[in-house]
Amino acid sequence: xxxxxxxxxxxxxxxxxxxxxxxxxxxxxxxxxxxxxxxxxxxxxxxxxxxxxxxxxxxxxxxxxxxxxxxxxxxxxxxxxxxxxxxxxxxxxxxxxxxxxxxxxxxxxxxxxxxxxxxxxxxxxxxxxxxxxxxxxxxxxxxxxxxxxxxxxxxxxxxxxxxxxxxxxxxxxxxxxxxxxxxxxxxxxxxxxxxxxxxxxxxxxxxxxxxxxxxxxxxxxxxxxxxxxxxxxxxxxxxxxxxxxxxxxxxxxxxxxxxxxxxxxxxxxxxxxxxxxxxxxxxxxx
Amino acid sequence: xxxxxxxxxxxxxxxxxxxxxxxxxxxxxxxxxxxxxxxxxxxxxxxxxxxxxxxxxxxxxxxxxxxxxxxxxxxxxxxxxxxxxxxxxxxxxxxxxxxxxxxxxxxxxxxxxxxxxxxxxxxxxxxxxxxxxxxxxxxxxxxxxxxxxxxxxxxxxxxxxxxxxxxxxxxxxxxxxxxxxxxxxxxxxxxxxxxxxxxxxxxxxxxxxxxxxxxxxxxxxxxxxxxxxxxxxxxxxxxxxxxxxxxxxxxxxxxxxxxxxxxxxxxxxxxxxxxxxxxxxxxxxxxxxxxxxxxxxxxxxxxxxxxxx
Numbered sequence: 080x081x082x083x084x085x086x087x088x089x090x091x092x093x094x095x096x097x098x099x100x101x102x103x104x105x106x107x108x109x110x111x112x113x114x115x116x117x118x119x120x121x122x123x124x125x126x127x128x129x130x131x132x133x134x135x136x137x138x139x140x141x142x143x144x145x146x147x148x149x150x151x152x153x154x155x156x157x158x159x160x161x162x163x164x165x166x167x168x169x170x171x172x173x174x175x176x177x178x179x180x181x182x183x184x185x186x187x188x189x190x191x192x193x194x195x196x197x198x199x200x201x202x203x204x205x206x207x208x209x210x211x212x213x214x215x216x217x218x219x220x221x222x223x224x225x226x227x228x229x230x231x232x233x234x235x236x237x238x239x240x241x242x243x244x245x246x247x248x249x250x251x252x253x254x255x256x257x258x259x260x261x262x263x264x265x266x267x268x269x270x271x272x273x274x275x276x277x278x279x280x281x282x283x284x285x286x287x288x289x290x291x292x293x294x295x296x297x298x299x300x301x302x303x304x305x306x307x308x309x310x311x312x313x314x315x316x317x318x319x320x321x322x323x324x325x326x327x328x329x330x331x332x333x334x335x336x337x338x339x340x341x342x343x344x345x346x347x348x349x350x351x352x353x354x355x356x357x358x359x360x361x362x363x364x365x
Numbered sequence: 366x367x368x369x370x371x372x373x374x375x376x377x378x379x380x381x382x383x384x385x386x387x388x389x390x391x392x393x394x395x396x397x398x399x400x401x402x403x404x405x406x407x408x409x410x411x412x413x414x415x416x417x418x419x420x421x422x423x424x425x426x427x428x429x430x431x432x433x434x435x436x437x438x439x440x441x442x443x444x445x446x447x448x449x450x451x452x453x454x455x456x457x458x459x460x461x462x463x464x465x466x467x468x469x470x471x472x473x474x475x476x477x478x479x480x481x482x483x484x485x486x487x488x489x490x491x492x493x494x495x496x497x498x499x500x501x502x503x504x505x506x507x508x509x510x511x512x513x514x515x516x517x518x519x520x521x522x523x524x525x526x527x528x529x530x531x532x533x534x535x536x537x538x539x540x541x542x543x544x545x546x547x548x549x550x551x552x553x554x555x556x557x558x559x560x561x562x563x564x565x566x567x568x569x570x571x572x573x574x575x576x577x578x579x580x581x582x583x584x585x586x587x588x589x590x591x592x593x594x595x596x597x598x599x600x601x602x603x604x605x606x607x608x609x610x611x612x613x614x615x616x617x618x619x620x621x622x623x624x625x626x627x628x629x630x631x632x633x634x635x636x637x638x639x640x641x642x643x644x645x646x647x648x649x650x651x652x653x654x655x656x657x658x659x660x661x662x663x664x665x666x667x668x669x670x671x672x673x674x
Binding site for chain 1 (some may be wrong): 384391393394395397398400401402404405407408409410411412413415416417418463469472473475476482484485486487488489490491492493494495496498499500502503504506512513515516519521549552556558606609610612616617618629632633636637639642645646648649650652653656659662663667668
């Protein structure tokens with residue numbers, strides 16, 4: 080009895096603190112979501128929280144901001160570019176890294192451990208040290224400002240992590256699997272496709288989500304290799320430019336920001352388990 | 366007879382593909398790791414070495430200038446400000462993300478709606494730093510006194526009788542305003558990792574301490590914290606590597622104006638606005654050198670894992 084009395088105020092305090100934290104974490108995003116559906120005049124006349132004084136008055140909401148950014152500010156094109164960049168830049172590194180991880184885990188070759196150490200070391204290398212030499216090569220080969228250019232760059236930059244994670248998983252598969260496959264006369268290529276890949280599906284899903292979000296949300300790599308070409312620029316780059324040129328046009332910025340968040344949020348809510356796993360696994364990448 | 370011949374040829378085709386990919390067992394592994402190693406060396410190892418070389422040359426990489434670029438990097442006033450700001454980021458961002466992540470993980474462990482609350486704190490991890498910058502620029506929006514505020518923070522300030530604040534202009538507090546965006550984005554990450562470690566601690570251990578008369582605060586300090594320490598160190602190194610390279614938030618929200626610049630943004634400006642490859646290379650080499658200890662920690666941790674297998 081005495082215990083529960085002593086506990087009640089502290090329980091109340093606990094819930095209050097958590098509620099406060101949740102509100103702090105939710106309000107900024109909510110503000111942008113609400114604002115993106117208000118008219119430009121309303122946005123500048125009153126704070127977005129004022130819509131809650133009469134939340135069911137639907138005349139105060141409009142889709143015109145979205146129409147504007149998609150058709151006139153080039154966000155529609157940018158969304159398509161983000162898709163065209165992110166999907167190949169997710170598939171390529173996983174494909175290449177799976178082969179590499181399989182060999183690092185189950186084949187013997189000279190300098191194997193040394194090469195793998197270099198790979199692990201590359202995990203945290205700041206990409207900044209690579210930009211100038213790569214850009215010189217890219218300009219020479221006319222790869223800057225093109226989709227293949229950014230696919231290859233993202234594939235290479237994503238490799239250390241995807242290879243490291245795939246290796247962790249593939250190295251953990253039981254040895255008996257490979258032994259019995261070899262006894263049955265399966266070639267290494269065959270065991271790769273019929274044993275390694277099917278068993279690695281959960282790992283591939285987690286790595287794929289991490290790599291996809293990394294590319295989708297990337298600004299820096301796009302800025303360096305696609306910076307001068309608005310035609311191929313992804314959402315992040317287009318929005319960063321919009322902030323620079325129309326910094327106070329909140330009706331455009333909020334709609335644009337939300338458009339860029341839509342797909343990641345869908346992935347977040349529908350594949351949360353893999354999403355968390357991917358982020359946790361990818362945490363070694365800086 | 367003729368048909369079996371074709372059949373034989375066909376059935377051996379996959380074997381031939383295999384042979385093509387692996388002319389001899391000794392060469393075979395290189396076909397598997399080759400593409401990875403090629404890209405790794407071309408895009409990471411070679412450019413890093415080339416950048417170190419370029420850092421000793423002039424703007425156009427023609428003339429050897431010795432340590433001049435490094436002298437610039439350590440003495441120029443914009444660089445010194447950037448180093449200071451990176452130090453502020455390093456301390457505040459790292460402490461707040463790890464400590465808040467830890468506190469939230471421990472608090473949420475005691476309530477039934479843990480999953481929902483965790484999702485909400487983790488949600489910003491799905492958002493790009495560009496998106497987060499727009500979200501928070503709007504939170505910090507400033508209107509002069511007497512006009513209706515549209516930024517939530519200034520509305521709160523005004524509601525308590527204060528004057529609206531230009532959050533992103535007044536140095537050094539504008540740095541803290543930028544760091545808050547980073548903390549909002551990354552606390553969820555620290556929370557999830559630490560929470561996973563927390564779930565692995567047997568409940569009996571905590572109960573035993575309580576039965577011995579420890580209060581909740583003592584349980585946290587004497588039992589939970591020491592057990593969570595290894596995980597907290599890993600999370601801390603991750604945050605440090607991340608924060609040293611911080612770029613997007615500063616680039617989008619202030620682009621370094623009002624004394625908010627950071628090393629990564631100055632590297633970008635030197636290379637792509639001023640076209641000074643020598644200085645840009647020197648700055649990125651400094652960034653690399655600061656991160657090398659973390660690289661070393663990673664490799665050692667990995668070696669430890671290898672030996673355990």
